[in-house]
Amino acid sequence: MTQPRWGPPWLAMAAVVAAVGVWELAQPGGLARLSRGLISTDLLIRTGLFTIVLVGLNLLMGYAGQASLGQAAFYGMGAFASAILTVRGRVLGIPQDLLAAWWWPWLVMGLAALAVGGFALVVGLAILRLRGHYLAMATLGLGIIVYIVLRENLGMPHLNLTGGFDGIVGVPRLRVGGAELWPVQVYYFVVWAVALTVVALGLGVVHSPVGRALRALHGSELATESVGVDVGRLKAKIFALSAALASVAGSLYAHFQAAVVPDTFGFVPSLELVVMSAVGGMSSIWGAPFGALTVLLLEQLLRTHVLGLLPAVSGELEPVVFGALLVVIMMFWPAGLVSSRKVQASPGSS
Amino acid sequence: MRSAAEPATTELAARTRRKPQEPFRAPPAARRVLPRIVRPAALAVVGAGLWLLGRRLGYGAPEYLQLLVDGTVTGSVYGLVAVGFVVVYRVTGVINFAQGAFVMLGPMLTITFLGGIGVTGGVPLAAAAATAVVVTAGIAMAVHRFTLHPARQASALTRIIITVGVYISLQGLALRAWGPRPYVMPAFSTLQMEDRLLQVGGVVVQAQSLWVWAVGVVTVLGLILFFERTVAGKAMRACAVNRTAARLMGIRVDRMATLAFGLAGILGAVAGIVLAPSTRPTYDMGLELGLKGFVAAIAGGLTNLPGAVGGGLVLGILESLWAGVTVAGFKDLFAFVMLILLLLARPQGWLEAGHQ
Numbered sequence: 270m271t272q273p274r275w276g277p278p279w280l281a282m283a284a285v286v287a288a289v290g291v292w293e294l295a296q297p298g299g300l301a302r303l304s305r306g307l308i309s310t311d312l313l314i315r316t317g318l319f320t321i322v323l324v325g326l327n328l329l330m331g332y333a334g335q336a337s338l339g340q341a342a343f344y345g346m347g348a349f350a351s352a353i354l355t356v357r358g359r360v361l362g363i364p365q366d367l368l369a370a371w372w373w374p375w376l377v378m379g380l381a382a383l384a385v386g387g388f389a390l391v392v393g394l395a396i397l398r399l400r401g402h403y404l405a406m407a408t409l410g411l412g413i414i415v416y417i418v419l420r421e422n423l424g425m426p427h428l429n430l431t432g433g434f435d436g437i438v439g440v441p442r443l444r445v446g447g448a449e450l451w452p453v454q455v456y457y458f459v460v461w462a463v464a465l466t467v468v469a470l471g472l473g474v475v476h477s478p479v480g481r482a483l484r485a486l487h488g489s490e491l492a493t494e495s496v497g498v499d500v501g502r503l504k505a506k507i508f509a510l511s512a513a514l515a516s517v518a519g520s521l522y523a524h525f526q527a528a529v530v531p532d533t534f535g536f537v538p539s540l541e542l543v544v545m546s547a548v549g550g551m552s553s554i555w556g557a558p559f560g561a562l563t564v565l566l567l568e569q570l571l572r573t574h575v576l577g578l579l580p581a582v583s584g585e586l587e588p589v590v591f592g593a594l595l596v597v598i599m600m601f602w603p604a605g606l607v608s609s610r611k612v613q614a615s616p617g618s619s
Numbered sequence: 620m621r622s623a624a625e626p627a628t629t630e631l632a633a634r635t636r637r638k639p640q641e642p643f644r645a646p647p648a649a650r651r652v653l654p655r656i657v658r659p660a661a662l663a664v665v666g667a668g669l670w671l672l673g674r675r676l677g678y679g680a681p682e683y684l685q686l687l688v689d690g691t692v693t694g695s696v697y698g699l700v701a702v703g704f705v706v707v708y709r710v711t712g713v714i715n716f717a718q719g720a721f722v723m724l725g726p727m728l729t730i731t732f733l734g735g736i737g738v739t740g741g742v743p744l745a746a747a748a749a750t751a752v753v754v755t756a757g758i759a760m761a762v763h764r765f766t767l768h769p770a771r772q773a774s775a776l777t778r779i780i781i782t783v784g785v786y787i788s789l790q791g792l793a794l795r796a797w798g799p800r801p802y803v804m805p806a807f808s809t810l811q812m813e814d815r816l817l818q819v820g821g822v823v824v825q826a827q828s829l830w831v832w833a834v835g836v837v838t839v840l841g842l843i844l845f846f847e848r849t850v851a852g853k854a855m856r857a858c859a860v861n862r863t864a865a866r867l868m869g870i871r872v873d874r875m876a877t878l879a880f881g882l883a884g885i886l887g888a889v890a891g892i893v894l895a896p897s898t899r900p901t902y903d904m905g906l907e908l909g910l911k912g913f914v915a916a917i918a919g920g921l922t923n924l925p926g927a928v929g930g931g932l933v934l935g936i937l938e939s940l941w942a943g944v945t946v947a948g949f950k951d952l953f954a955f956v957m958l959i960l961l962l963l964a965r966p967q968g969w970l971e972a973g974h975q
Contacts, residue, residue, distance in 0.1 A: 330776075334776075336776050336779075338783075395963055396959070396962065396963060403962050405714075405776070405779065406714075406913070406917065406958065406962060407958070407959050407962045407963075409910070409958075410914075410955040410956075410958035410959045410962075411955075411959060413910070413951075413955045414952060414955045414956060414959070417948070417949065417951055417952050417955075418952070420948065421946065421948040421949055421952075424946075424949070426946075536906065536910075537787075540783055540787065543780060543783070544784075547780060586791065586795060587791070588787050588788070588790065588791030588794070589787075589788050589791035589792055589795065590791075591787060591788075591791070592784045592785065592786070592787030592788030592789075592790075592791055593784065593788050594784075595780065595781070595783065595784030595787065596766050596781050596784035596785055596788065599770065599773070599777050599778075599780050599781045599784065600766065600769055600770045600773075600781065603770070603773045603774070603777045
């Protein structure tokens with residue numbers, strides 16, 4: 270089998286992303302006007318953030334075949350690590366000079382990703398021994414535990430580190446030297462630079478020997494093991510990578526939104542990530558940006574266009590449509606709307 | 620017991636590999652001993668932890684007894700929900716996350732059929748509850764027929780995600796129909812909001828708790844009779860043991876799967892209805908109850924009916940003790956910590972009989 274070349278499509282995508290960014294920079298709000306409020310820089314930034322999470326999730330679910338129903342927890346851990354260490358740093362006794370330094374948030378982002386990845390590696394080595402459903406269940410439990418711990422101030426209400434239900438406000442913007450990476454049109458480039466790097470990283474993993482081992486793992490765990498792949502360790506590594514990527518996205522989110530609340534990282538958001546992954550196609554790195562953009566656009570469309578036309582119906586129908594969409598996509602396109610290969614159906618079940 | 624997810628190829632591979640005397644994927648010595656010591660050890664650690672936390676609050680025997688009795692009430696509800704998971708899993712091999720929605724639909728539909736708390740009497744309440752159970756069962760069967768049945772060839776993960784989507788939709792519809800506010804369900808004994816309190820020794824028991832226990836026992840007995848004595852029940856058990864063989868014997872496996880969803884709907888709705896007077900049902904109550912019922916089912920090994928009931932009781936009691944001695948916000952933590960520990964220590968379930 271010849272290796273599919275992923276370089277040219279990636280460059281094309283980078284070019285499109287850059288062109289859109291430059292246009293927005295030159296004419297702020299131009300996109301929103303052209304699309305009648307459907308597409309905004311804000312939406313594209315969130316697409317970039319979810320792309321980062323989804324590349325990791327797709328590697329885990331689509332390639333390694335291991336479900337995660339708690340991925341938002343890692344996203345939240347990154348976001349809260351950044352928010353706590355930049356806003357509440359003084360409570361923790363971090364020197365003021367350090368907190369004021371422009372590179373501190375970047376350092377926190379990197380350290381958080383390492384810590385979250387390490388945490389996932391340890392957890393993963395333990396729980397990824399489990400097969401099939403059980404892993405999904407364990408990640409579900411993990412996601413809810415992390416959410417509750419964030420909501421309950423890490424069990425230390427006197428420090429008020431996470432701010433409980435209300436979360437943390439006033440997360441500073443990212444800076445390079447003295448230059449603030451803001452307004453939003455500038456931040457777009459930051460997020461998408463990371464997102465494109467992550468997509469390249471994902472494609473690199475997929476087209477490496479590791480990627481082949483992963484695909485083999487999805488096909489048959491037993492067969493993969495029998496050709497000498499340490500299946501447990503491989504799964505744990507991919508789990509750790511996906512967690513670290515989610516953490517980076519979380520940090521970028523915290524600096525973008527300037528406020529973080531635990532509800533953004535609960536059980537339902539974890540499910541939304543799975544929906545995006547399923548819509549784009551789990552077994553495809555390209556599915557990550559596509560799935561994120563499709564779902565976000567659809568949500569936006571529902572919110573601003575369709576539901577706005579029906580006065581009696583408020584935003585309440587959003588979850589109904591969302592759930593129904595998930596069901597329909599999984600029923601008719603289980604491999605996602607963009608898929609590079611067919612997901613194998615398991616026979617003999619009813 | 621071999622779980623349904625384990626393909627037969629493992630056995631084949633185990634027979635064809637080079638050293639046949641060892642089980643495939645031989646666990647290290649430490650892991651083989653672990654399950655045997657882990658159960659009493661874990662219980663001891665949990666017990667000691669709860670006792671230490673309780674001592675801080677000056678708890679004595681009466682307080683613990685009260686928490687324990689309260690725990691058996693929620694535990695019975697968890698058990699019923701868990702049985703719903705098990706019934707569906709055994710026949711279809713799917714973990715049905717929509718189970719929580721059935722739990723929510725039971726009380727919400729009952730209250731709707733009652734037309735608010737104004738008109739109550741024993742007969743209307745019973746009629747409304749019965750109708751709600753039947754309607755929920757119908758919805759559950761429709762869910763299987765129109766979502767999971769067409770996708771029966773898809774992978775287990777795909778089908779699980781489908782049930783998640785069904786849950787989100789049903790909860791969304793509930794929000795649309797009933798709004799976000801909590802509702803009130805009359806207590807079964809007094810037919811009012813206020814329930815009678817019974818004093819037994821030093822323990823206070825709501826009259827509703829007796830209803831929960833009684834309904835729990837009757838439902839489980841009914842289920843056992845169904846599986847042991849009726850043709851449909853036996854056919855369903857056959858599907859659980861071996862789908863292909865059952866099909867060859869002329870059993871309509873897909874119908875049995877729909878029936879299993881109907882049963883799960885009944886169990887979920889009943890659980891929600893008996894619980895509702897002592898909580899205030901809302902459109903999103905299914906998430907928590909569904910997840911906890913699922914933890915109970917896992918504790919029982921996911922394929923074992925008595926195990927699921929036992930798992931529910933154990934979870935309910937431990938959670939009640941934990942909630943009694945810790946900060947309020949951490950109450951829900953227990954079930955999920957237990958879920959992960961259970962999965963790690965003994966994925967095949969703790970309450971299952973030792974036959975492997």
